Amino acid sequence: MTRRTDGYRSVMTVAMITGANSGIGRAAAVDLAAKGWTVYGSMRSLDKGAKLHDMAQAAGVQVHPVVCDVSDTDSVNQAVAEITNASGGIDVLINNAGVGGNGVLEETPLDVYQDVMDVNVFGIVRCCQAVLPQMRERGAGCIINVSSVAGVIAAIAQSPYVASKWAVEGLTEGLAQEVAGHGIRVAMIEPGIVRTAIMAKNTDAPNVSGAYDAAYRRLFAFYAAGLQAPGLPSEVADVIYEAATTDDPKLRYTCGWGGPELTTRRPQISDEDWVALGALEDDAAYAARFSELFGLTIAAE
Numbered sequence: 645m646t647r648r649t650d651g652y653r654s655v656m657t658v659a660m661i662t663g664a665n666s667g668i669g670r671a672a673a674v675d676l677a678a679k680g681w682t683v684y685g686s687m688r689s690l691d692k693g694a695k696l697h698d699m700a701q702a703a704g705v706q707v708h709p710v711v712c713d714v715s716d717t718d719s720v721n722q723a724v725a726e727i728t729n730a731s732g733g734i735d736v737l738i739n740n741a742g743v744g745g746n747g748v749l750e751e752t753p754l755d756v757y758q759d760v761m762d763v764n765v766f767g768i769v770r771c772c773q774a775v776l777p778q779m780r781e782r783g784a785g786c787i788i789n790v791s792s793v794a795g796v797i798a799a800i801a802q803s804p805y806v807a808s809k810w811a812v813e814g815l816t817e818g819l820a821q822e823v824a825g826h827g828i829r830v831a832m833i834e835p836g837i838v839r840t841a842i843m844a845k846n847t848d849a850p851n852v853s854g855a856y857d858a859a860y861r862r863l864f865a866f867y868a869a870g871l872q873a874p875g876l877p878s879e880v881a882d883v884i885y886e887a888a889t890t891d892d893p894k895l896r897y898t899c900g901w902g903g904p905e906l907t908t909r910r911p912q913i914s915d916e917d918w919v920a921l922g923a924l925e926d927d928a929a930y931a932a933r934f935s936e937l938f939g940l941t942i943a944a945e
Contacts (some may be wrong), residue, residue, distance in 0.1 A: 658682045658731045660724070662714055662771060663741030664707065665692040667840030668790060670699060671877035672738060672884050677705035679885065684727045684734075686712035686741070714741045714767030724774040733782065736888050737775045739768040740790045745804030748859055751852045757804045764808035768815060776823065783827040786888045789816045790880075791832045793898070793906040800922065801849070801856065801863040820895055831887040832896055835880050836903030837870030859922075862930060862942075869942040875900030905939045913937055 659676050663669040664685025673685040677700060685707045687693055693709045700707045708730075712723035727734055745752075745760040768789055779785030794802060795809035813832065820830035849860045883899045898907045910918075917937065924930045931943040 658684070658727070658734055659736040659738060660684045660686060660710070660727055660734050660771075660775070661738040661740055662686045662712060662767070664709075665696055668835070668838065668877045668880045669738070669740040670696050672740065672881040673707045674700050674703050674705060675878065675881040676885060677707050678703055681736075682708070682731055684708045684710045684723075684731075686710045686714075686723055688713045714739075714770060715762045717770050720767075720770040720774050724771070728778065733778050734775050735784070736786045736788065737771055738788045738790070738884060739771055741767055742790065742808075744802075745808065746802050746860075746863065747804055747850050748801050748856045749803045751850055751856070752803055753850075757807065760804040760808045761811065764805075765811045765815065768812060772819065776828070779828050780823070780826045785827070786829040786831070787819070787823075788884055788887055789830075789832045790884075791816065791834045793834055793836045793900075793903055795832075795834060796907045797910045799863070799866070801859040817895065829888070829893055830895070831893065833880060833883055833887065834896055834898040834903060834907055835875060836898065836900035836906060837867065837874045838877060838880055838900040839871070839874040840877060858925070858927065858930075861927060865927070865931065865942045869940065870901040873901055875903070902938075902940055909938050 659681050661669050661673050661676075661683065664673040665687040669685065673683050673696060677683040685693070685696055687709065688711070690709050690711060696707055696709065710723045710726060711719070713719040724734065742764045743760055745756060747756060772787060775785070775787070789812055791812045792805075792809045793799075794806045795813040798806050816830060816832045823830060851857060851860055879899050883897045887893070887897050896907070898904055921930065921933055921937065924933060928943065931941075935941050
């Protein structure tokens, strides 16, 4: 296998995708393999890879499964070493593994924040630290971090998840500058609502006191609206490929239901208007104001 560098961008052939056993990661793994890339899809246990295997087989491609728990540094280092030994190096790292995390700040246990951050943020740090030395040595490579619209807009009653994705945004923005001089491209994907397994699991509402009923109603109304016409994992896979290969790279990309609206309109809304939205007591008034600000309908049908 050979690699060469064409100016800023290398000809990239070997990809490692974390969380490839489901959703966005699985779709991206199969899509990139279909485009001729050598793809390694990581997951915590190979037992979780049956659907990935079946999907790849149906597409007539091969995705190499690799055991990797992004919350375990030794596991990450071992997975990267395994891929490097087999392929000669990793050209593209796609940090996709992630978990949800509902809860208002007052009533969410600290260990929930710790668990979410360990996967969504520290998992990215572990994987980047494992692959960056080889990318720097070659003077080429690409790292794509899957963030969320929750990294741009502080989605109500999802404090642990929002905190983790805002951290991903800052981490990625800083990394992009740090490695630009080494010929390494960095991008992040900020999907809106996408039809994945995480949606079915995202039902927690630790409303211990009952004081935050409205916040949780509004959270689930938002997801219910998005799930009527959600983005597809395959659409995110297309954006990942574009981010890795375009001759006109950007730092941020979005897709999925609500993605373009939330990421473009939130910076245009004053902080005072954002806070005032949360102060509205009536759900119908909240939905109407949300629609006015973001162009998205979240009222229950």
